[in-house]
Amino acid sequence: MSDVMNLNAVTPAFVDTLRAVLPAATFRDANASYLEEPRGRWQGQAAVVLAPASVDEVSVILKAAHEARVPVVPYGGGTGLVGGQIKPDGVAPILLSMERMTAVRACYPEENVLVVEAGAILEDIHNIAADHDRLFPMSIAAKGSARIGGCLATNAGGVNVLRYGNTRDLVLGLEVVLPDGQIWNGLSRLRKDNTGYDLRNLLVGSEGTLGVITAAALKLAPIPAGQGTAVMVVPSPAAALELLSLARSHMGEGISAFELIHRQGMAFIAEHLPDLRLPFEDFPEWCVLIDVGLARGLDPADALEALFEAAAEQELVSDGVIAQSEQQRRDLWEMREQIPEGNRRVxxxxxxxxxxxxxxxxxxxxxxxxxxxxxxxxxxxxxxxxxxxxxxxxxxxxxxxxxxxxxxxxxxxxxxxxxxxxxxxxxxxxxxxxxxxxxxxxxxxGDPVKLALMRQIKDSLDPHGIMNPGAVLRAG
Amino acid sequence: MSDVMNLNAVTPAFVDTLRAVLPAATFRDANASYLEEPRGRWQGQAAVVLAPASVDEVSVILKAAHEARVPVVPYGGGTGLVGGQIKPDGVAPILLSMERMTAVRACYPEENVLVVEAGAILEDIHNIAADHDRLFPMSIAAKGSARIGGCLATNAGGVNVLRYGNTRDLVLGLEVVLPDGQIWNGLSRLRKDNTGYDLRNLLVGSEGTLGVITAAALKLAPIPAGQGTAVMVVPSPAAALELLSLARSHMGEGISAFELIHRQGMAFIAEHLPDLRLPFEDFPEWCVLIDVGLARGLDPADALEALFEAAAEQELVSDGVIAQSEQQRRDLWEMREQIPEGNRRVxxxxxxxxxxxxxxxxxxxxxxxxxxxxxxxxxxxxxxxxxxxxxxxxxxxxxxxxxxxxxxxxxxxxxxxxxxxxxxxxxxxxxxxxxxxxxxxxxxxGDPVKLALMRQIKDSLDPHGIMNPGAVLRAG
Structure with missing residues (x-):
């Protein structure tokens, strides 16, 4: 069912009322790039593309949309893989791009906290953290264009979840504009705060259907004293899981990433990205990339070697490459990170x-x-x-x-x-x-009781159903 | 404002309808212990004390309460410090004790998952995890009587939050009975699951006002290869924070706990718990207890010694005790854990x-x-x-x-x-x-926008306001 029965079109008159209260720079050309998605499944539509520069401007836009009952699709880096940022049918929405809200509001390295606006690019956040000798651990293949607001809205995962959690686990506070334009200032830097319901986690992962995240207080982590990477050949996924268990008994939370790789991924890379260095000439059926970050006093390569030897005794591994330099480490990671690109080319x-x-x-x-x-x-x-x-x-x-x-x-x-x-x-x-x-x-x-609860919450927070209609919950 | 205008009394006729559908064992004597709280601030009331033995019985009770509009106060171990389990005024509630739902539903040590019912005692969960060579890290002074359902409802913190997070961070899935008696089966064991709104975290920390948690899938952790504890004397809280920063640069997430202790705490213990072993004869104005859990290949006492030396060079520490045995470790922890008891006696x-x-x-x-x-x-x-x-x-x-x-x-x-x-x-x-x-x-x-949102969600999920009225949000 479409949303044309419940929502109104974005009329020229409506846009004119916005032009009267928002700076001209807010109004963007509706480039084709806003309406495409990475896998080419859908073609989006937008009645108008707005790129506000402040939380107050976001508030003005949502308040107007709420009153006029017109749909709004929040837009980050456009890298989402499930069409959350693309509205292909029904009423053409306001496309609300966060591209101009990229400021670092504050950095507190001594607290391991970075406060950024939602439009900040993930890789830029990595670099800012590194400039302060800290780590923002959430990383995905699209880091060069994904914006943190989108990562938060989708609770993005990535390669370091094992150690550091999903995006959800890396945020202390949020600033959010609610569907009716109210601003919730929840930009807390506190590690512990039990004052009322957890609305932060309700917004994180709600995919733009309950409000617009405009800024976040992110958790940074100390950079581990020593980091190392290895690729180990395993006879089967079952053996890989036993290897993980062994690795955790050796190094506990020191295991930052544990990635399974099948022969097919290397074969696609070899075919379509021939310049990439691969760790084996004969691609093993299964291998794992293990990344570790260890405390002072432990040499990561030695620790990985010890793990390999213990695993070999149990016949959990048959071959392996342990990075001996930062360059080798990067090469192993590059192989892992280019698997999605290989897939895309095929x-x-x-x-x-x-x-x-x-x-x-x-x-x-x-x-x-x-x-x-x-x-x-x-x-x-x-x-x-x-x-x-x-x-x-x-x-x-x-x-x-x-x-x-x-x-x-x-x-x-x-x-x-x-x-x-x-x-x-x-x-x-x-x-x-x-x-x-x-x-x-x-x-x-899904569990039907959970679905009904989600619908109740959606209806309560967004009674006109303007926020990203058709995403997560069926529209109309 | 009281809730007598909105809610009905628990009448004998209502109790009779419950007696017709629930086993006799569900009906408990309203012992005084149910109506007291640890700091003696309030006296609770209960029209009837019910201890269901299954999620279906919880559902029957809430459905009946919802229809009759009578209040329900969920009750765990009774150890809460803010009166969430005590309703001193207004309509006398059904006190819903989880004491008979203590079963371990399943244990998956290879997944680091334990599924338990809400009435399980925290210390019993510690022991079950230990039996499987695992750790359930959330620990509080009241662990011998606190029940996990209450820990979840209040998002309890404790001494290992630095490394392992709050209770919120240690739960993968929940089984919940909603205010109208519907059962949400969300007992997932998945580490990553982005299928819809995060209702788990909404229920965790809602203090019994949005539903009753009846079971949880808890995250276990591997026991660190080597564990160690030290108490170090610091010149000031500011120096303690610098020491924390130094400790994290040495050992990263290997720091499991970092507890500040003031002279007054030791003085209270010395006066009221004279049998307890204290690490110093002259109580330092400030000290910190540092607990570490490290990977294989590192000796915790050596690592703490290296930290102490590095800190001494920067004049961040002046004296210290590093546990050289498991018994010494326990003694240092016992001192920390008895501070609340010393306080209570004063x-x-x-x-x-x-x-x-x-x-x-x-x-x-x-x-x-x-x-x-x-x-x-x-x-x-x-x-x-x-x-x-x-x-x-x-x-x-x-x-x-x-x-x-x-x-x-x-x-x-x-x-x-x-x-x-x-x-x-x-x-x-x-x-x-x-x-x-x-x-x-x-x-x-609190932020007024957040408060209004909380109220909206409460009204949406519990339209008659039967769940723990007066807790978190003002009743009536």
Whole structure:
């Protein structure tokens, strides 16, 4: 059902009322780039693109939209993979871009806190933290263009969740404009604060449907005294999980990342990104990238060597590369980080961002491959954040075939994977969110009581349904 | 305003309808112990005490209460310090005790997950985790009687927050009965799950006002390879914070706890708990207890020694004791953990559970002491979780005086401390919650937009206002 019955169009008169109260620089050209999304699934629409420069301007816009009952789609870096930033149908929205709100409001390195506006680019935040000898650990492949407001709105995950948590876990306070234009000043820098309901976490991950995050107080971390990286060849995903357990018994939270990599990912890279250095000539069927950050007094390479030896005794590993320099470390990471780019160049039939209880992962991978083989002749690139139980189980055309040949199978493939995930108590959106891509899945696999509660909260906070209509919850 | 206008009394007829559908064992004697609270501030009331044995029985009770519009106060271990479990006035409630729901539903040590019912005692959970060679890190002085449901409802903090987070950070999934009796089965064991709004964190810390948590999937942690503890004498709280920074640069997240202790705390212990072993004969004005859990290959005592030496060079420490055995470690911790018991025996005039931005703590402590001196002749025991910015700034009668002599000053003392906290951007409830004790404070110091939002959510989820009326939000 569309939202045309409930929402009003953005009329020229409405835009004129905004022009009367907002600086001219707020009004942007509706470039094509605002209306595309990374995987090319949808084409968005925008009646007007507004880029406010302050929380007060955001408030003016939402208050007006609330009163006129016109839809608003908040827009960060445009890198979301589930269409949360793209409204392809119904009433053309105000596209509310955070691109001009990029300021660092304050930095408190002695508190490990950085307060930034929502439009700040993730990689810039990494650099600012590094300038203060600190780490902002959340990192994703799109870090060069993703904006922190979008990372917060989607509770982005990434490669360091095992040690540092999701984006949710890295935020102390938020400044938020509510759907009716009210400003909630919740920019706390406190580590502990039990004064009332946790609205911060309600906003984080709500994908722009409950309000607009305009600034955040982020947690920084000390840079570990010594950092190291290795890639180890494992006989199976089950062995990889045993290796993780062994690694944690050696180094506890010192394990920053534990990433599963399948042969297919390296093969795609070799084919499409031939300049990239790969750690093995013969691609192993399964390997893991292990990143560690250790306390003073421990040499990371030595600790990884000790882990490798202990693992080899238990036949959990058969080969490996331990980075001996910062350059080698970067090369190993580059290989991991370019897997999504390799995938993009091949072009997936269907991509699945799933999570599972850790003890079912190995079984799931085996069963998933078998189930897909019954649906069609496809290639699977299974990789991801094994330590978090989060796999990217992405399905590609068979060698020599084109993705267009699989269009009619896309739904069957998605259903095959998601049904299996659900049967193991897993999630069909581990870190990308629901957006518009997975609204059906949420209805199919989600707990109905939870869904009804979400709807109650949405209706209570956004009674006219103007905020990102059609994302997360069905519009209309 | 009381709730007698909106809620109905629990009539004998209502209890009879419950007796017809619930086992006889559900109905408990209304012992005095249910109606007391640890600091003796209030006397509770209960029309009936019900102890259901299953989530379905909880559902039956809430559904009936919702329909009859009678109040329900969820009850865990009764150890809360802000009166969240005590309803002293208005309509006498159903006291819903979780004491019979103590089962371990499942344990997945390979996933570091333990699923328990809400009535499980915190210390029992510690022991179950230890039996599986794991750690459930959340620990508070009341661990022997606090139940996990209450810890979740209040988002309890404790001594290991620096490393492992609050209770909020240690839960993966919840089973919840909503105010109308619906059961939300959210007992997920997933580390990453971005399917919809974060209702888990909304329920955690809602102090029984939005529903009843009946079970939780808890995160366990690996036991660190080596654990060590030291007490170091510091010249000032400012030096203590510099020492924390130095410690984190040495050991990162290996610092599990960093507790500030003032001379007054040791003096109270020496006077009232004379059998306890204290680490110094002359009590230093300030010291810190540092607990570390390190990776294999590091000796904790050596690492603490290296930290001490580096800190001594910077004149951040002047003396110290590093535990050389597990028994010494336990003794140091026992001293820290008995500070609240020492306080209890002296009897505080007013206790303050506050948090501050880390960079203002030292200044606050100085200013707080000075401000209180102008109000009256009192003793202050300032101690707590310095690493989290969380202090217990507790005020006691002057030597030789009785707390009764200060009754008329209690409000002025509380206001003096809380106003100062607010002026530094701090919180007047860091880890204990709002309960009934701090409803006025929340209204005075809280963000009005946030408060209005909380009220909207409360009204949406609990339209008849039956759940723990008067806690967190004013009743009526």
């Amino acid at each position: 072009g997936s039939v269907s991509s699945h961002d799933i999570s599972l209880p850790l003890s079912h992962i190995a079984e799931f991978i085996e069963a998933g491959w078998q189930a897909l083989a019954k649906v069609s002749d496809v290639r699977v690139n299974c990789f991801g954040h094994l330590g978090d139980g989060n796999l990217h189980f992405n399905v590609f055309p068979a060698e020599g075939k084109d993705r267009a040949e699989y269009t009619h199978l896309r739904d069957a493939i998605k259903t095959c994977v998601h049904d299996l995930v659900a049967s193991y108590g897993g999630s069909v959106s581990a870190e990308h969110g629901i957006g518009r891509l997975k609204v059906d899945d949420l209805e199919k696999y | 009897g505080s005039v007013s206790s303050h559970d506050i948090s501050l931005p880390l960079s203002h703590i030292a200044e606050f402590i100085e200013a707080g002491w000075q401000a209180l001196a102008k109000v009256s002749d009192v003793r202050v025991n300032c101690f707590g979780h310095l690493g989290d910015g969380n202090l217990h700034f507790n005020v006691f009668p002057a030597e030789g005086k009785d707390r009764a002599e200060y009754t008329h000053l209690r409000d002025a003392i509380k206001t003096c401390v809380h106003d100062l906290v607010a002026s530094y951007g701090g919180s007047v409830s860091a880890e204990h919650g709002i309960g009934r004790l701090k409803v006025d404070d929340l209204e005075k110091y």
